[in-house]
Amino acid sequence: DLSKNNKQMDKIQKSLEAFLENKRKEFPRFFFLSNDELLQILAAAQDIRKVEKHCSKIFCNIMKLKLGEDSNSNQIYAIISAEGESVAYQPPVKARSEEKIEATLTEIEQKMVETIAKKLSKFYSEYDFTNIDKSSWVFNDIGQVVSAFSQIIWTELC
Numbered sequence: 001d002l003s004k005n006n007k008q009m010d011k012i013q014k015s016l017e018a019f020l021e022n023k024r025k026e027f028p029r030f031f032f033l034s035n036d037e038l039l040q041i042l043a044a045a046q047d048i049r050k051v052e053k054h055c056s057k058i059f060c061n062i063m064k065l066k067l068g069e070d071s072n073s074n075q076i077y078a079i080i081s082a083e084g085e086s087v088a089y090q091p092p093v094k095a096r097s098e099e100k101i102e103a104t105l106t107e108i109e110q111k112m113v114e115t116i117a118k119k120l121s122k123f124y125s126e127y128d129f130t131n132i133d134k135s136s137w138v139f140n141d142i143g144q145v146v147s148a149f150s151q152i153i154w155t156e157l158c
Helices: 002-026 028-032 035-043 048-058 101-126 143-157
Strands: 062-067 075-081 086-094
Touching: 002 028, 002 035, 028 048, 028 101, 035 048, 048 062, 048 101, 075 101, 086 101, 101 143
Parallel strands: none
Antiparallel strands: 062 075, 075 086
């Protein structure tokens, strides 16, 4: 009887591991999480506020999501780094409870890339290479844009 229960438990464990592996294939950033953490996210998929605590493991240096004031709000207005830098989303990302959490996290990722690319493009089109005054923009924008733009300037001036 105990042997039968062990076999049944092994079967359940293998099925769970296969399920989690499929979730990781759907959203590869889930590979950064332990099985327990992934299960917590999947269990809390309806509430982005509960998923938020795992953002730092899913996305490099994203410590928080700026969510709507209302506790029922599912709008994500910005991502916030460990240093307190904020990347605002225009328009905000809507965490849809009826969708898989992977869809919301993918949208957060895509919006992050899109927002950074737009900021970088705007910097590049408005920047005057003949009159370089780094202090005017180094402290006024997010580090990733400043770093990438510094490399662009260096390349342009070489």
